Amino acid sequence: KGNHWGYGQENGPDVWHKNYPVALGSRQSPIDIPRQVSHDPSLGPIVLDYDHCTSINISNNGHSVVVYFDDTDDRSVIHGGPLENPYRLKQFHFHWGGKGCDGSEHTVAGNSYASELHLVHWNAVKYKSFDHAAAAPDGLAVVGIFLETGDDHRWLHTITDAMYMVKYKGSVTDFKGFNPKCLLPSSLHYWTYLGSLTTPPLHESVTWILLKDPIAVSEKQLGKFRLLQFTGEEEDQRSRMENNFRPPQPLKGRRIRSSN
Numbered sequence: 736k737g738n739h740w741g742y743g744q745e746n747g748p749d750v751w752h753k754n755y756p757v758a759l760g761s762r763q764s765p766i767d768i769p770r771q772v773s774h775d776p777s778l779g780p781i782v783l784d785y786d787h788c789t790s791i792n793i794s795n796n797g798h799s800v801v802v803y804f805d806d807t808d809d810r811s812v813i814h815g816g817p818l819e820n821p822y823r824l825k826q827f828h829f830h831w832g833g834k835g836c837d838g839s840e841h842t843v844a845g846n847s848y849a850s851e852l853h854l855v856h857w858n859a860v861k862y863k864s865f866d867h868a869a870a871a872p873d874g875l876a877v878v879g880i881f882l883e884t885g886d887d888h889r890w891l892h893t894i895t896d897a898m899y900m901v902k903y904k905g906s907v908t909d910f911k912g913f914n915p916k917c918l919l920p921s922s923l924h925y926w927t928y929l930g931s932l933t934t935p936p937l938h939e940s941v942t943w944i945l946l947k948d949p950i951a952v953s954e955k956q957l958g959k960f961r962l963l964q965f966t967g968e969e970e971d972q973r974s975r976m977e978n979n980f981r982p983p984q985p986l987k988g989r990r991i992r993s994s995n
């Protein structure tokens with residue numbers, strides 16, 4: 736087993752470029768969102784059509800906790816905003832910090848949030864599979880939602896309650912009938928820019944749509960994320976899954992646009 740990428744001292748974001756040279760590319764994510772962003776009146780609202788969405792399962796892939804969706808048809812798509820096609824929901828996952836530490840990937844005027852939720856979509860109009868789309872400059876669209884600590888989130892507990900079933904890397908369990916619309920903040924105002932996957936293979940294929948308003952989750956709920964392990968059940972060294980975020984990358988002249 737080679738030195739697989741991770742978030743540790745030896746295999747973390749600072750050395751990913753050794754196996755994934757695109758890590759030093761010109762449209763890497765995440766980034767810091769500056770205080771002043773140019774407002775683009777031509778940017779319409781983002782529309783999330785998740786009414787017939789079908790979650791399949793929840794799993795621990797050794798880097799995050801992931802909920803997968805049936806993406807064999809257009810039943811859960813996002814469209815509008817900066818997007819020229821509808822993009823199909825494939826999965827969502829989270830990035831978070833350690834106890835009392837922030838763990839979002841994008842930052843806003845240098846400030847981090849406790850966690851960040853990513854809803855990953857792919858352009859099934861132009862590409863025949865997720866993997867093909869993931870390698871194309873307009874292949875993916877990821878909606879990012881910031882999580883800040885506050886009151887308990889009414890619907891997040893369905894996800895945190897399932898986490899004890901996927902504690903170890905490689906575990907998966909049924910997770911049907913979950914609609915991520917319940918995780919959206921009240922406003923869909925957003926920032927958008929062209930970037931990349933924030934984990935290897937770091938493909939520069941993502942149109943990022945970051946919602947400005949965070950959702951509130953309790954410290955207790957966030958604590959359940961940290962019960963997950965990076966390692967498999969059979970591995971002797973245990974390692975708590977936390978701080979699974981890549982820090983902001985150079986903007987390299989990119990334009991960030993703001994919806995109204």
Ligand SMILES: N/C(=N\S(N)(=O)=O)N1CCCC1
Binds near residue numbers: 931934936
């Ligand atoms: N890095 C990723 N998403 S993210 N963190 O950029 O939203 N992914 C890797 C494979 C599928 C999604």
Ligand SMILES: [Zn+2]
Binds near residue numbers: 828830853933
């Ligand atoms: Zn992510």
